[in-house]
Amino acid sequence: MERPLTSNIYPDRPPLNLKEYEQAGGYAALRKVCSGMSPAALQKLVQDSNLKGRGGAGFNTGIKWSLVPMGDEAPHPKYLIANADEMEPGTFKDRVLLEGNPHQLIEGMILAAYAIQADTAYVFLRWAYHEAAALLRKSIQEAYDAGYLGQDILGSGFHLDMHLHTGVGRYMCGEETALLNALEGKRATPRAKPPFPQISGLFGKPTIVNNVETLCCIPHIVNNGADWFKGLSYSEDGGTKLYGVSGKVKKPGAWELPMGITMRELIEEHAGGMKSGFQLRGVLPGGASTDFLTVQHLDIKLDYKSVAAAGSRLGTGTMIVMDDGTCPVGFVHNLQHFFAQESCGWCTPCREGLPWVEKILLAMEKGEGRKEDLELLQMHTQLLGPGNTFCALAPGAMEPLQSALKYFRDDFEKHIDHKKCPYD
Amino acid sequence: MLTAIEKKAIDHEIELVPYKKASVIEALKIVQQHRGWISDESIEAIADYLEISPAEVDSVATFYNLIFRKPVGRHIILLCDSISCYVMGYRLLHKALEEKLHIRMGQTSEDNRFTLLPNVCLGCCDHAPALMIDKDLYRDVEPALLDDILKKYT
Numbered sequence: 001m002e003r004p005l006t007s008n009i010y011p012d013r014p015p016l017n018l019k020e021y022e023q024a025g026g027y028a029a030l031r032k033v034c035s036g037m038s039p040a041a042l043q044k045l046v047q048d049s050n051l052k053g054r055g056g057a058g059f060n061t062g063i064k065w066s067l068v069p070m071g072d073e074a075p076h077p078k079y080l081i082a083n084a085d086e087m088e089p090g091t092f093k094d095r096v097l098l099e100g101n102p103h104q105l106i107e108g109m110i111l112a113a114y115a116i117q118a119d120t121a122y123v124f125l126r127w128a129y130h131e132a133a134a135l136l137r138k139s140i141q142e143a144y145d146a147g148y149l150g151q152d153i154l155g156s157g158f159h160l161d162m163h164l165h166t167g168v169g170r171y172m173c174g175e176e177t178a179l180l181n182a183l184e185g186k187r188a189t190p191r192a193k194p195p196f197p198q199i200s201g202l203f204g205k206p207t208i209v210n211n212v213e214t215l216c217c218i219p220h221i222v223n224n225g226a227d228w229f230k231g232l233s234y235s236e237d238g239g240t241k242l243y244g245v246s247g248k249v250k251k252p253g254a255w256e257l258p259m260g261i262t263m264r265e266l267i268e269e270h271a272g273g274m275k276s277g278f279q280l281r282g283v284l285p286g287g288a289s290t291d292f293l294t295v296q297h298l299d300i301k302l303d304y305k306s307v308a309a310a311g312s313r314l315g316t317g318t319m320i321v322m323d324d325g326t327c328p329v330g331f332v333h334n335l336q337h338f339f340a341q342e343s344c345g346w347c348t349p350c351r352e353g354l355p356w357v358e359k360i361l362l363a364m365e366k367g368e369g370r371k372e373d374l375e376l377l378q379m380h381t382q383l384l385g386p387g388n389t390f391c392a393l394a395p396g397a398m399e400p401l402q403s404a405l406k407y408f409r410d411d412f413e414k415h416i417d418h419k420k421c422p423y424d
Numbered sequence: 425m426l427t428a429i430e431k432k433a434i435d436h437e438i439e440l441v442p443y444k445k446a447s448v449i450e451a452l453k454i455v456q457q458h459r460g461w462i463s464d465e466s467i468e469a470i471a472d473y474l475e476i477s478p479a480e481v482d483s484v485a486t487f488y489n490l491i492f493r494k495p496v497g498r499h500i501i502l503l504c505d506s507i508s509c510y511v512m513g514y515r516l517l518h519k520a521l522e523e524k525l526h527i528r529m530g531q532t533s534e535d536n537r538f539t540l541l542p543n544v545c546l547g548c549c550d551h552a553p554a555l556m557i558d559k560d561l562y563r564d565v566e567p568a569l570l571d572d573i574l575k576k577y578t
Contacts, residue, residue, distance in 0.1 A: 089506035089545040127490060128546050130559045163440060168449060169489035171544060185446040187487040203442050246508040246549035253550045288507055318549070326511050334510040338544060344487075 002232055003240060004220040005213070006256040009100030015135060018142040021103040027148060029222035030107055033114055034156035037222075039070065042115040046218065048226035050238035055083055055174075055211030056286060056315045058237075058304040067198040068116040068206045077119035079207040080112050081183070082215055084125040084132070085167055085174045088287035089338055090320040093242040094212040096254050098125070098132035101216075102139040106162070108215035110148060111222060113160050116208055121162040124179055127169050136164050171342035175391055176209045178344065189346040190391035213242055235260030235303035243302065245271035247321030248278045254318065260306070264298040267321065278323040282407060286315020288335050289396025291403035292322075311403065327423035328408035329415055332401055333361035339397035350394035353384045357401065364412065367420040374412055378405060426469045430454055434473065444474045448484050452491050461492040489543075497532040497539040499577045502556040505542045508549035517553055520567035524574065537577065 008016055008024050016024060033042060047062025069075065082105060086094040097105060105123070113121050123140075125133055140162050143149045151159045170188050172178040177191035180202050201207020217239055221229045230238045237259050243266050244254035250272030257266070263283065267273065274280055282292040285302065291312035293300070300310045307314040322331055340354035357380050360373050381402040384394040405412065414422050426434070437450035451470045456462055462485050464478075471478040485491045503521065505514055518529065521540055525533045532539040546554045551563030562573055 086547050087545060090508050090549050091545070092547045092549050095547050126547065128556065128561075130561075167488075168453060168491055169544075170487065182449070185441070185448040185450075185484065187484055203446075244550065246552060247511050252552075284507075320507055320511070320549070322511065331507070331510065334505070334507055338506060342544065 001258065003256040004224075004232070005097065005104070005216050005240060005242065006100065008104070009096065015099065015101050016103060018103060018139070018146060021101070025223070026103055026219075027107055027146075029219035030110055030114075030148060031154060032222055033111060034154040034158065039115050039117055042111065042222070045226055046115070046221055049217075049221045049229040050226075050236065051214065051217050051221065051229065052237050052304060053211055054213035054217075054241070054317070056088070056289075056313070058314065061210065061214055064198070064210075065112070065115050065208060067196065068208060069199065070117060074117070075205055077205055078116060079202045079205060080109060080116060080118040080121040081179065081202070081207060081209045082109050082121070082123045082212055083174065083176070083179060083209050084123050084129070084212045085179065086126055086129075086212070087171045087174050088289065088316055088318075089335070090246055090284065091244070091287045091316045091318045092246075093244050093254050093316060093318050095129060095132065096242060097212055097216050098129060099135060102132070102135045103143070104216050104219065105212055106136075106139055106143050107148070108218040109162065110143075110153070110160060111218045112208065112210060112215055114158055116206070117158075118160065118208070121160055122183060122202075123162070123164045124173070124183065125164060125166050127167050133164065133166055140164060170344070171338075172344045172391075172393065175393070178391070179209060180207065187344065189344045192390075233259035233303075235301055235306065237303045237305070241302070241317050243270075244318030245321060246318070248275045248323040248325075249273065249321055250275055260301040260303040262299050263293070263302055263319075266302065266319070267298070271321075274321075274323065278325055280321060281324050281326075282322040282328065282404075284320045284322075284400060285312050286317055286319065288320070288338060289392075289399055290315040291399040292407055293403075294407050312399070325423070327365070327421055328404050328411045329361060329364050330421065330423065332404045333358065333365055335400050336361055336397060339393065343393060347390040349384050350389050353380055354394060354397060356380070357384075357397075364415040365421050367415070367418075369412075369416040369419075371416060373416065374405070374409075377401065377412075381405070426455070426473055427458070430458055431473065434470075445476050445480075448474055448476070448481055449488070452481070452485055452488075456491060461495050495532070497536045499538050499558055501538055501540045502543035502546070503529075503540065504544070504546045504552070504554045504556075506545035506549075508545070509553040512552035514553040516567050517555065517565060517570070520570055524570060538574075 043065045051061045052058045172188040173182045178188040182188040197207045240256050241259045246252045255270050297310050304314050336358040340358045343350045345351040381398045386395045433454045434451045437447040455466050467481050468478050471481045548554050554563045
């Protein structure tokens with residue numbers, strides 16, 4: 001089984017330096033592109049590979065790039081940004097790539113920047129990833145020294161500068177347009193779309209924001225072709241995927257596997273199944289802002305379409321397992337506390353609604369829940385749902401709530417009827 | 425007033441952006457690195473230097489979780505309270521830390537050694553529960569391990 005993204009990552013040794021990365025075939029893709037591939041051809045190649053954005057939205061990366069104005073008339077500077085602000089609770093996949101092989105990300109960024117003819121690239125890195133920050137600073141300098149960054153890269157006439165930006169902590173920074181505001185030194189509130197960032201992004205210039213894992217796929221697609229990339233997958237979405245499992249399983253971790261393996265294989269084989277004494281009750285398949293799946297869904301394929309058909313989202317592909325010893329109401333309260341705290345306050349339904357939901361759930365946990373609270377919660381899943389808020393934060397927050405009300409309704413009712421948390 | 429060292433570091437950040445104001449987050453980070461936290465005086469000094477209003481600087485300073493608008497202790501303990509750590513028992517760590525340090529979440533110990541703060545997901549959910557002290561990440565933490573961890577920080 002091929003594992004292009006992680007084949008050069010070894011848990012017990014430091015990541016490849018520039019020379020080792022080159023010996024392992026690194027920067028060959030950049031050489032190939034610089035020796036005569038046009039930006040349009042590179043965009044087409046990535047589009048044909050059916051690489052879908054690994055940050056959670058799952059949009060075709062090549063199509064996203066194709067919306068950037070090209071040619072002599074295009075506004076400059078253009079920007080390429082790696083979204084490394086991994087902050088979705090339960091998600092730890094980009095860390096593996098950032099700490100494991102920083103040059104792979106840098107090469108992917110240079111290629112993406114070439115495809116849209118960007119002038120400047122930023123890595124927007126989460127503050128907490130101190131080790132990754134040090135590695136990226138060193139690796140970016142190595143890439144400059146080797147002529148992979150700066151003026152006239154490998155004699156192609158293409159020039160690119162790259163900077164590392166570390167955040168100061170706010171979940172909203174992961175949202176594409178809020179990230180742009182943060183990079184401009186503002187509060188990380190979302191922007192109205194349109195205009196889309198491809199037209200008017202950072203400092204009003206054309207900008208592409210791609211997830212770390214997405215960018216790391218690019219060198220391998222250039223080296224091996226679109227058909228090879230599609231062939232890695234068990235489903236129609238191209239490539240491999242970094243999946244992860246946390247919670248009370250025997251071997252929590254992250255693994256690069258063919259896109260479209262089943263949830264059963266991931267949890268039972270790779271994560272070793274549940275710890276003894278615990279049964280699986282629910283799974284958030286792709287981070288805190290995805291709908292619960294349950295035991296009946298274990299055999300679904302973990303690709304964008306199949307998970308959507310089961311009523312959830314693949315999201316980041318890092319799943320959180322809820323066991324039978326964990327209270328679903330407390331679990332959802334923890335999630336809503338997070339979302340209420342991280343709401344940027346820009347739009348009213350999210351700013352006012354999420355704390356209300358959080359308070360209702362806390363009251364239930366304390367044994368102060370009322371019968372009508374269930375209806376109130378249900379109502380909020382509509383009021384804070386898609387179309388009623390400025391960005392996807394509140395609708396994302398409602399996904400685990402609405403599915404918990406569906407699958408674990410008994411637990412909510414028990415809290416109200418017995419005036420206490422049955423798990424305490 | 426900003427020090428010469430602070431000004432030099434901020435000047436470097438200003439060079440990387442199209443206009444001065446865009447470097448305000450970096451300026452806050454730089455001043456906090458030198459002074460530990462961001463006082464009203466620091467807000468005014470940064471505003472003055474970047475030629476924007478103190479209110480604008482404060483609106484940014486209060487938005488981000490890790491810009492401190494109150495004094496903090498010598499070491500910051502960030503305890504992850506997100507979902508994987510919830511499932512794996514962070515609440516036991518929370519209780520143990522409050523008991524050991526005789527403070528509640530959000531407070532600073534009397535000897536000014538530690539400030540205890542809640543923090544969202546630290547991105548190591550496969551080794552939950554986790555906490556971070558200054559820049560050091562601790563994974564698979566159990567209450568019994570806390571004494572050995574805390575004694576490294578004076």
